[in-house]
Amino acid sequence: MDGRRILGDGKTIRGFVAGSLIGIVAGILQTWIAFTQIEFMGIRLPPFGFTIPDVLITIAALSIGSLLGDMAMSFVKRRINLKRGAPLPVADQLDFVAGAWILTYLVSPQWFVANFTLNIIIVLLILTPLLHIGTNIIGYILGIKKEPW
Numbered sequence: 550m551d552g553r554r555i556l557g558d559g560k561t562i563r564g565f566v567a568g569s570l571i572g573i574v575a576g577i578l579q580t581w582i583a584f585t586q587i588e589f590m591g592i593r594l595p596p597f598g599f600t601i602p603d604v605l606i607t608i609a610a611l612s613i614g615s616l617l618g619d620m621a622m623s624f625v626k627r628r629i630n631l632k633r634g635a636p637l638p639v640a641d642q643l644d645f646v647a648g649a650w651i652l653t654y655l656v657s658p659q660w661f662v663a664n665f666t667l668n669i670i671i672v673l674l675i676l677t678p679l680l681h682i683g684t685n686i687i688g689y690i691l692g693i694k695k696e697p698w
Contacts, residue, residue, distance in 0.1 A: 556623045557633045565616055572612025573605075580604055595664050598657070607660050610653040618648015636698040642678035 576597060583594040597607040622644035626637055654661045688694035 553627055555627065556620055557627060559633055560620055560623055565620070568616050569609070569613050572615065573608050576604075576608030576612060580608070598660060603657070603660070607653060607657045610656045611649045614649040614652030615645035616648070617652060618644045618646065621648060634696045636696070639678065641698065642681040643674065646673060646677055 579594050580597055583596045586593065596604070597611075598604040622637070622640050625640070626635065631637060650661070650665065682698070685694060686697050689697035
């Protein structure tokens with residue numbers, strides 16, 4: 550494009566495919582948990598749909614959308630000349646959430662509206678950055694990540 554990479558060095562097709570598949574497998578596991586009526590602290594997971602195609606479409610949208618959101622922010626970071634691993638507060642913690650929500654709303658709007666109520670959205674917008682920062686710090690302490698963000 551303008552001589553710069555489109556995405557960061559850490560973005561690969563292999564990673565996109567693997568991440569998508571792992572997300573889909575996790576979604577299938579969550580679907581099984583939802584249909585077995587297992588509760589955790591009085592909370593039950595909602596089903597991702599009621600037919601196999603609906604479930605798979607919703608799960609794929611959440612999984613692929615999260616990775617597309619991360620890739621979109623990687624593109625933005627390259628355009629504003631941030632190097633790989635450079636922090637971009639808030640965006641780094643919520644890019645994947647935005648991507649998952651946007652794609653899921655586009656392909657499964659009724660499911661999205663039924664399951665992402667205002668209260669759930671607020672909780673996710675508060676907890677996601679905290680969990681993201683916490684897990685990154687743990688990864689840094691364990692030597693898995695190069696930066697604590």
